[in-house]
Amino acid sequence: MAATHKGAISFGLVHIPVALHTATQDNDIHFNQLCKEDNSRVRYKKICASCGKEVNSGDIIRGFEYDKDKYVIVTDEDLEKIKTEKDKTIQILHFTDLTSIRPIYYDKTYHAVPEAGGEKAFELLRRSMMEEGKIAVAKTVMGNGETLLCVIPTEEGVLIEKMFFQDEIKDIPKPYSRPELNETELTMAKTLIGSMVHPFDPSLYHDEYQVRLKQLIQDKINGKNIVASQPESGGNVIDLMEALQRSIEQSGDSAGETPKKKRAPRKKSS
């Protein structure tokens, strides 16, 4: 719910303040590790591999293993010196067609929402990109490093896709031979494809394993307290308010009448 990143889209001379919110979420069931004996939570303790003593965060430094059991030590100061200058601006570099970016480059999606004062410029950017059929390639700084982004206008708003850099994209790991195909085979395959074309409807697909897992957990919860499988009666707010109303109507002889003015003095300013 809280914004992941606050910054501003910089487009020519215009600065548009925006907040980025993650556009996807993990809905999977995650388990906690418990001690078999008494179902208590299991905690991690960091211990030194050689002396076995527990180490606190203050006693931990960072090293890079450049050879077996040989480390270069990298301090906070070292990192501070080389870190990218904090620039929260999402700087638009150029515009392009959506189809010119292969899907392999997309990493994580965010909704961009304009912050106070940026709505007009934001909408102007969205509409004009939409009508021109263009998207924007941009960069910003997230965490310590530079991040490549693209800004995609939609009917509802603006999506920001975090992208991989070219050197992070892997080639096909193994070559495979491409045998010759004859026309008949190709025509048959195309006919089959043609007969299976439907618009993509994401609501049709669910992770069936997760569905069964949730059902399993639901059953176990219900089984544990068969009596309380109905909604726990928290009492109803209407009942509460009506009970109060009845008490007031019954109390004293002023039933139903509006009382006389009896203002208490306001609390004093301090």
Place this chain on the structure above:
Amino acid sequence: MLIGAESKPFDDPDYLFELKLDGERCLAYLDPKGDVELINKRDVRMLSKLPELESIHRQVRDRCILDGELIVMVDGVPDFSEIRRRSLMSNPFRISLAADKHPACFTAYDILYLGGEPVVLRPLEERKDLLRRTVIGETSLLALSRVFDGHGTALYSLAEQKDLEGVVAKRKGSLYYPGKRTKDWLKIKNLKDDDFVVCGYIQKQDHLVSIVLGQYRGSAMLYKGHVTMGVSRGDFNIISRHPRADRPLFSSYPETKGGNDRAVWLLPDLVCTVSYMERTENGGLRHPVFKGLRADKTAEECVDPFQ
């Protein structure tokens, strides 16, 4: 429209009194032929967190915007920690488990638009009347706040007996000013708690953490002391990752007291609830206990009640 001041219990025929429900303020955009949209004070869409409320638009006669409180009832009274827990959830399975166990309720107390027309400039009693006529039938999911005409003290003592948050007094004839804080609405609190801006934190020995609290008076941030009890690990994770400020925002504060010189100062947009035994003479808190961060309020809403 926001509550502008705190008051002691009183009776006055010029006021309507209602229960102050311990929940999250929310606007409901309802269209009987369309759907439900719930927007909290931070402009966050709440329906995905409260899916049990997805059909409450069928309970109104016409398109309308209602102002009210999202609450969860536990043991017969609204439980703030439960609605707070819900509003921080995102996993749909956990949400559905919580919704089955403790369903939420939108309790409406005002109406701002009806059939596409604003009604905010109608007097309070007229809006209450429109609200009653717009909501077709109350259910445990969409209820109407009961109005107690003039009987402030009697309602307050009942709230006290039942350990409810308190009472709100609304001046008859008053208009609805969206987003504005006005003294036409007064709160009469029973539960001794308040919302504060998290201005910084002080890391102490033994994993203890003190939170430095502030409240606004006008545009100035007032120093409101520390709270150490009750700060949960989850909340501290959020607090410690929050963007920092170079220096405190207070115009004056005891710079050396309680480790203030070692404090990490934060940008003022986290809000927390703190309960206490009583307020000291100079507005400080006696025995403060941290009750949790709340995502439904903005920092600007945390104002010093003694202005």
